[in-house]
Amino acid sequence: MRGAVLHAPGDVRIEQLPDPAIVEPTDAIVRLSATCVCGSDLWPYRGINEVTEPTPIGHEYCGVVEEVGPGVSSVRPGQFVIGSFIASDNTCPHCRAGYQSACAHKVGMTGAQAELLRVPHADGTLVATPDDPDPELLPSLLTLSDVMGTGWFAAVAAGVRPGMTVAVVGDGAVGLLGVLSARRMGAERIIAMSRHEPRQKLATEFGATDVVPERGDDAVARIHDLTDGVGADAVLECVGTGEAMTQAIRSTRAGGGVGFVGVPHGVSIPGGRLFATMVRLHGGPAPVRRFLPDLIDATLRGEIDPGRVFDLDLPLDEVAEGYRAMDERRAIKAYLRP
Ligand SMILES: [Zn+2]
Helix, strand or coil: CEEEEEEECCEEEEEECCCCCCCCCCCEEEEEEEEECCHHHHHHHCCCCCCCCCEECCCCEEEEEEEECCCCCCCCCCCEEEECCEECCCCCHHHHCCCHHHCCCCEECCCCCECEEEECCHHHHEEECCCCCCHHHHHHHHHCCCHHHHHHHHHHHHCCCCCCEEEEECCCHHHHHHHHHHHHCCCCEEEEECCCHHHHHHHHHHCCCEEECCCHHHHHHHHHHHCCCCCEEEEEECCCEHHHHHHHHHCEEEEEEEEECCCCECCCCCHHHHHHHCCEEEECCCCHHHHHHHHHHHHHCCCCCHHHHCCEEEEHHHHHHHHHHHHCCCCCCEEEEC
8 A cells, every 4th residue: 555654854755555454353444535634743744753763654534444353343344434543442441431542552543644544443443424425524524533623622621611702822723623613612702813814714714703813922911902801711722832831821711721732842831820820721632532423423414614624635645745835834734635
Protein backbone atom coordinates (compact mmCIF):
# COMPACT_ATOMS: atom_id res chain seq x y z
CA MET A 1 0.00 0.00 0.00
CA ARG A 2 0.96 3.66 -0.24
CA GLY A 3 1.43 5.60 2.99
CA ALA A 4 2.98 8.81 4.29
CA VAL A 5 6.29 8.55 6.14
CA LEU A 6 7.88 11.42 8.08
CA HIS A 7 11.64 11.17 7.60
CA ALA A 8 12.83 14.40 9.18
CA PRO A 9 11.44 17.85 9.89
CA GLY A 10 9.87 19.19 6.71
CA ASP A 11 10.34 15.87 4.90
CA VAL A 12 7.17 13.80 4.52
CA ARG A 13 6.92 11.37 1.59
CA ILE A 14 4.52 8.84 0.16
CA GLU A 15 6.13 5.44 0.03
CA GLN A 16 5.25 1.88 -0.82
CA LEU A 17 4.77 0.13 2.56
CA PRO A 18 3.78 -3.41 3.50
CA ASP A 19 0.00 -3.88 3.81
CA PRO A 20 -0.98 -4.02 7.48
CA ALA A 21 -2.10 -7.44 8.71
CA ILE A 22 -4.13 -8.71 11.67
CA VAL A 23 -1.69 -9.07 14.58
CA GLU A 24 -4.00 -9.43 17.59
CA PRO A 25 -7.36 -11.24 17.41
CA THR A 26 -9.03 -7.94 18.38
CA ASP A 27 -7.62 -6.05 15.35
CA ALA A 28 -9.43 -4.84 12.25
CA ILE A 29 -7.97 -3.71 8.95
CA VAL A 30 -9.73 -0.68 7.46
CA ARG A 31 -9.46 0.51 3.85
CA LEU A 32 -9.46 4.26 4.30
CA SER A 33 -12.00 6.38 2.43
CA ALA A 34 -10.52 9.64 3.69
CA THR A 35 -7.75 10.90 5.93
CA CYS A 36 -6.17 14.27 6.67
CA VAL A 37 -3.36 16.25 8.26
CA CYS A 38 -3.79 17.25 11.93
CA GLY A 39 -2.41 20.38 13.55
CA SER A 40 -0.58 18.07 15.96
CA ASP A 41 1.22 16.45 12.99
CA LEU A 42 2.93 19.81 12.55
CA TRP A 43 4.82 19.45 15.87
CA PRO A 44 7.13 16.71 14.53
CA TYR A 45 6.96 18.18 11.01
CA ARG A 46 8.39 21.40 12.41
CA GLY A 47 10.99 19.52 14.43
CA ILE A 48 9.51 20.70 17.75
CA ASN A 49 8.94 17.02 18.54
CA GLU A 50 12.08 15.10 17.64
CA VAL A 51 11.98 12.76 14.64
CA THR A 52 14.49 9.97 15.33
CA GLU A 53 13.61 7.54 12.53
CA PRO A 54 11.30 7.38 9.51
CA THR A 55 7.79 7.10 10.97
CA PRO A 56 4.43 6.41 9.29
CA ILE A 57 2.24 9.35 10.25
CA GLY A 58 -1.44 10.34 10.50
CA HIS A 59 -4.14 9.45 13.02
CA GLU A 60 -7.50 10.62 11.61
CA TYR A 61 -9.40 8.05 9.59
CA CYS A 62 -12.64 6.58 8.34
CA GLY A 63 -13.28 3.86 5.84
CA VAL A 64 -14.57 0.39 5.11
CA VAL A 65 -13.65 -2.65 7.19
CA GLU A 66 -11.65 -5.06 5.06
CA GLU A 67 -10.85 -7.80 7.56
CA VAL A 68 -11.34 -8.50 11.27
CA GLY A 69 -9.56 -10.76 13.72
CA PRO A 70 -11.38 -13.74 15.29
CA GLY A 71 -11.99 -11.78 18.51
CA VAL A 72 -13.93 -8.95 16.85
CA SER A 73 -17.73 -9.06 17.07
CA SER A 74 -19.12 -5.51 16.79
CA VAL A 75 -17.94 -4.64 13.28
CA ARG A 76 -17.67 -6.78 10.15
CA PRO A 77 -16.10 -6.51 6.71
CA GLY A 78 -17.93 -4.13 4.40
CA GLN A 79 -19.13 -1.75 7.12
CA PHE A 80 -18.19 1.93 7.03
CA VAL A 81 -16.52 2.86 10.31
CA ILE A 82 -15.01 5.81 12.12
CA GLY A 83 -12.57 5.39 14.98
CA SER A 84 -10.79 7.53 17.52
CA PHE A 85 -7.17 8.64 17.16
CA ILE A 86 -6.55 6.63 20.33
CA ALA A 87 -7.64 2.99 20.22
CA SER A 88 -9.37 1.83 23.40
CA ASP A 89 -11.04 -1.33 24.67
CA ASN A 90 -14.13 0.63 25.84
CA THR A 91 -14.51 -1.75 28.78
CA CYS A 92 -11.94 -0.71 31.43
CA PRO A 93 -12.91 1.64 34.29
CA HIS A 94 -11.59 4.76 32.48
CA CYS A 95 -13.45 3.86 29.30
CA ARG A 96 -16.67 3.17 31.21
CA ALA A 97 -16.33 6.60 32.81
CA GLY A 98 -16.14 8.15 29.33
CA TYR A 99 -12.41 8.73 29.30
CA GLN A 100 -11.43 6.30 26.54
CA SER A 101 -8.32 8.33 25.74
CA ALA A 102 -7.02 7.25 29.18
CA CYS A 103 -7.89 3.58 28.51
CA ALA A 104 -5.82 1.10 30.50
CA HIS A 105 -5.00 -0.56 27.15
CA LYS A 106 -4.87 2.51 24.94
CA VAL A 107 -2.91 2.51 21.69
CA GLY A 108 -2.08 5.81 19.99
CA MET A 109 -2.92 5.55 16.31
CA THR A 110 -0.36 6.39 13.66
CA GLY A 111 0.12 5.58 10.00
CA ALA A 112 -3.39 6.71 9.00
CA GLN A 113 -2.24 8.85 6.07
CA ALA A 114 -2.30 5.68 4.00
CA GLU A 115 -4.53 3.35 2.02
CA LEU A 116 -4.97 0.77 4.80
CA LEU A 117 -4.84 0.92 8.59
CA ARG A 118 -4.64 -1.66 11.34
CA VAL A 119 -6.96 -0.66 14.19
CA PRO A 120 -6.34 -2.38 17.56
CA HIS A 121 -9.27 -3.00 19.96
CA ALA A 122 -11.63 -2.81 16.99
CA ASP A 123 -14.73 -3.54 19.08
CA GLY A 124 -13.94 -0.71 21.47
CA THR A 125 -12.55 1.78 18.98
CA LEU A 126 -14.65 1.67 15.81
CA VAL A 127 -18.23 2.86 15.38
CA ALA A 128 -20.09 1.77 12.23
CA THR A 129 -22.61 3.94 10.41
CA PRO A 130 -26.04 2.36 9.76
CA ASP A 131 -25.49 2.43 5.97
CA ASP A 132 -22.84 3.47 3.47
CA PRO A 133 -22.73 7.24 3.90
CA ASP A 134 -23.31 9.75 1.13
CA PRO A 135 -19.82 10.56 -0.26
CA GLU A 136 -20.55 14.25 0.31
CA LEU A 137 -20.60 13.57 4.06
CA LEU A 138 -17.13 11.98 4.11
CA PRO A 139 -15.26 15.16 5.13
CA SER A 140 -17.62 15.79 8.05
CA LEU A 141 -17.56 12.14 9.15
CA LEU A 142 -13.75 12.15 9.00
CA THR A 143 -13.56 15.09 11.42
CA LEU A 144 -15.29 12.99 14.08
CA SER A 145 -12.13 10.84 14.33
CA ASP A 146 -10.28 13.65 16.07
CA VAL A 147 -10.69 17.33 15.25
CA MET A 148 -14.46 17.67 15.77
CA GLY A 149 -14.42 15.35 18.77
CA THR A 150 -11.57 17.40 20.21
CA GLY A 151 -13.39 20.71 19.71
CA TRP A 152 -16.47 19.14 21.29
CA PHE A 153 -14.46 17.90 24.28
CA ALA A 154 -12.95 21.37 24.72
CA ALA A 155 -16.48 22.73 25.12
CA VAL A 156 -17.57 19.85 27.41
CA ALA A 157 -14.45 20.25 29.55
CA ALA A 158 -14.95 24.01 29.81
CA GLY A 159 -18.47 23.34 31.10
CA VAL A 160 -20.37 25.11 28.30
CA ARG A 161 -24.09 25.40 29.07
CA PRO A 162 -27.02 27.14 27.36
CA GLY A 163 -26.92 30.92 27.70
CA MET A 164 -23.23 31.15 28.54
CA THR A 165 -20.60 33.51 27.17
CA VAL A 166 -17.79 31.41 25.71
CA ALA A 167 -14.38 32.47 24.41
CA VAL A 168 -12.29 30.31 22.09
CA VAL A 169 -8.50 30.72 21.98
CA GLY A 170 -7.09 29.38 18.71
CA ASP A 171 -8.43 29.64 15.18
CA GLY A 172 -7.11 26.34 13.86
CA ALA A 173 -9.57 23.62 12.90
CA VAL A 174 -10.05 22.56 16.54
CA GLY A 175 -10.80 26.11 17.68
CA LEU A 176 -13.25 26.63 14.82
CA LEU A 177 -15.03 23.40 15.69
CA GLY A 178 -14.97 24.47 19.34
CA VAL A 179 -17.07 27.44 18.18
CA LEU A 180 -19.46 25.08 16.37
CA SER A 181 -19.65 22.89 19.50
CA ALA A 182 -20.36 25.80 21.85
CA ARG A 183 -23.11 26.97 19.50
CA ARG A 184 -24.69 23.52 19.42
CA MET A 185 -24.53 23.39 23.23
CA GLY A 186 -26.55 26.61 23.38
CA ALA A 187 -23.93 29.22 24.23
CA GLU A 188 -25.47 32.66 23.76
CA ARG A 189 -22.33 34.62 23.06
CA ILE A 190 -19.24 33.09 21.46
CA ILE A 191 -16.08 35.14 21.15
CA ALA A 192 -13.64 33.74 18.58
CA MET A 193 -10.05 34.91 18.95
CA SER A 194 -8.58 35.13 15.47
CA ARG A 195 -6.68 37.58 13.32
CA HIS A 196 -7.03 35.71 10.01
CA GLU A 197 -9.91 36.88 7.85
CA PRO A 198 -10.91 33.52 6.28
CA ARG A 199 -10.88 31.90 9.72
CA GLN A 200 -12.85 34.77 11.26
CA LYS A 201 -15.43 34.27 8.53
CA LEU A 202 -15.75 30.53 9.12
CA ALA A 203 -15.90 31.09 12.90
CA THR A 204 -18.79 33.49 12.35
CA GLU A 205 -20.56 30.98 10.10
CA PHE A 206 -20.08 28.32 12.79
CA GLY A 207 -21.76 30.60 15.34
CA ALA A 208 -19.25 33.12 16.72
CA THR A 209 -20.97 36.36 17.71
CA ASP A 210 -17.79 38.39 18.27
CA VAL A 211 -14.26 38.22 16.90
CA VAL A 212 -11.23 39.42 18.88
CA PRO A 213 -8.05 39.77 16.81
CA GLU A 214 -5.80 40.84 19.72
CA ARG A 215 -3.50 38.45 21.57
CA GLY A 216 -2.00 38.24 25.05
CA ASP A 217 -2.78 41.08 27.47
CA ASP A 218 -4.72 43.00 24.83
CA ALA A 219 -6.93 39.97 24.15
CA VAL A 220 -7.64 39.50 27.86
CA ALA A 221 -8.55 43.19 28.10
CA ARG A 222 -10.94 42.88 25.13
CA ILE A 223 -12.68 39.86 26.69
CA HIS A 224 -13.17 41.82 29.89
CA ASP A 225 -14.45 44.83 27.90
CA LEU A 226 -16.97 42.60 26.16
CA THR A 227 -18.18 41.01 29.42
CA ASP A 228 -18.60 44.07 31.66
CA GLY A 229 -15.28 43.35 33.33
CA VAL A 230 -16.31 39.85 34.44
CA GLY A 231 -14.65 37.44 31.99
CA ALA A 232 -16.11 34.57 29.98
CA ASP A 233 -18.07 31.77 31.67
CA ALA A 234 -16.17 29.14 29.71
CA VAL A 235 -12.99 29.32 27.64
CA LEU A 236 -11.73 26.77 25.13
CA GLU A 237 -7.92 26.62 24.82
CA CYS A 238 -7.15 25.06 21.43
CA VAL A 239 -3.49 25.97 20.83
CA GLY A 240 -1.20 24.49 23.48
CA THR A 241 1.34 27.27 23.95
CA GLY A 242 2.08 28.96 27.26
CA GLU A 243 0.75 32.27 25.93
CA ALA A 244 -2.54 30.70 24.82
CA MET A 245 -3.05 28.90 28.14
CA THR A 246 -2.34 32.05 30.15
CA GLN A 247 -4.67 34.02 27.91
CA ALA A 248 -7.41 31.40 28.40
CA ILE A 249 -7.13 31.32 32.19
CA ARG A 250 -7.05 35.11 32.49
CA SER A 251 -10.09 35.45 30.20
CA THR A 252 -12.22 33.22 32.45
CA ARG A 253 -14.43 34.50 35.26
CA ALA A 254 -14.06 33.21 38.81
CA GLY A 255 -15.89 29.90 38.96
CA GLY A 256 -15.69 29.48 35.19
CA GLY A 257 -13.95 26.70 33.34
CA VAL A 258 -11.12 26.30 30.84
CA GLY A 259 -11.24 23.29 28.53
CA PHE A 260 -7.74 22.78 27.17
CA VAL A 261 -7.08 20.47 24.25
CA GLY A 262 -4.03 22.00 22.58
CA VAL A 263 -1.08 19.63 23.16
CA PRO A 264 1.02 21.62 25.67
CA HIS A 265 4.39 22.86 24.51
CA GLY A 266 6.13 25.13 26.99
CA VAL A 267 3.11 25.59 29.29
CA SER A 268 3.80 26.21 32.98
CA ILE A 269 1.21 27.59 35.37
CA PRO A 270 2.38 29.12 38.67
CA GLY A 271 0.31 27.57 41.46
CA GLY A 272 -0.17 30.83 43.32
CA ARG A 273 -1.57 32.60 40.28
CA LEU A 274 -3.87 29.72 39.44
CA PHE A 275 -5.05 29.60 43.07
CA ALA A 276 -6.07 33.25 42.91
CA THR A 277 -8.11 32.88 39.69
CA MET A 278 -10.69 30.39 41.06
CA VAL A 279 -10.89 28.92 37.57
CA ARG A 280 -11.53 25.21 36.84
CA LEU A 281 -9.17 23.50 34.41
CA HIS A 282 -10.00 20.29 32.58
CA GLY A 283 -8.46 18.96 29.42
CA GLY A 284 -6.19 16.47 27.79
CA PRO A 285 -6.39 14.17 24.77
CA ALA A 286 -10.07 14.16 23.87
CA PRO A 287 -12.04 10.97 24.55
CA VAL A 288 -13.63 11.26 21.11
CA ARG A 289 -14.92 7.67 21.33
CA ARG A 290 -17.42 8.91 23.95
CA PHE A 291 -18.88 11.39 21.47
CA LEU A 292 -18.73 9.35 18.25
CA PRO A 293 -22.26 7.86 18.27
CA ASP A 294 -24.01 11.20 18.90
CA LEU A 295 -21.79 13.17 16.52
CA ILE A 296 -22.24 10.55 13.78
CA ASP A 297 -26.03 10.84 14.17
CA ALA A 298 -25.88 14.65 14.10
CA THR A 299 -23.72 14.58 10.96
CA LEU A 300 -25.89 12.04 9.14
CA ARG A 301 -28.97 14.12 9.99
CA GLY A 302 -27.27 17.20 8.53
CA GLU A 303 -27.36 19.09 11.84
CA ILE A 304 -23.62 19.80 11.86
CA ASP A 305 -21.18 20.25 8.99
CA PRO A 306 -17.73 20.17 10.59
CA GLY A 307 -16.12 19.10 7.29
CA ARG A 308 -16.15 22.76 6.27
CA VAL A 309 -12.80 23.15 8.07
CA PHE A 310 -11.16 21.40 5.10
CA ASP A 311 -10.09 24.12 2.69
CA LEU A 312 -7.55 22.05 0.78
CA ASP A 313 -8.43 18.76 -0.95
CA LEU A 314 -5.53 16.63 -2.21
CA PRO A 315 -4.84 13.11 -3.41
CA LEU A 316 -2.80 11.21 -0.81
CA ASP A 317 0.19 11.32 -3.16
CA GLU A 318 0.38 15.09 -2.60
CA VAL A 319 0.50 14.82 1.19
CA ALA A 320 3.71 16.89 1.31
CA GLU A 321 1.82 19.87 -0.10
CA GLY A 322 -0.83 19.40 2.59
CA TYR A 323 1.81 19.71 5.30
CA ARG A 324 3.46 22.70 3.63
CA ALA A 325 0.16 24.53 3.22
CA MET A 326 -0.81 24.00 6.86
CA ASP A 327 2.68 24.83 8.12
CA GLU A 328 2.59 28.12 6.19
CA ARG A 329 -1.02 28.72 7.33
CA ARG A 330 -2.16 28.82 3.70
CA ALA A 331 -4.68 26.11 4.62
CA ILE A 332 -6.74 25.49 7.75
CA LYS A 333 -6.80 21.73 7.23
CA ALA A 334 -5.81 19.42 4.39
CA TYR A 335 -8.15 16.58 3.32
CA LEU A 336 -6.42 13.58 1.73
CA ARG A 337 -7.95 11.07 -0.68
CA PRO A 338 -6.16 7.71 -0.42
ZN1 LIG B 1 -10.29 1.07 28.37
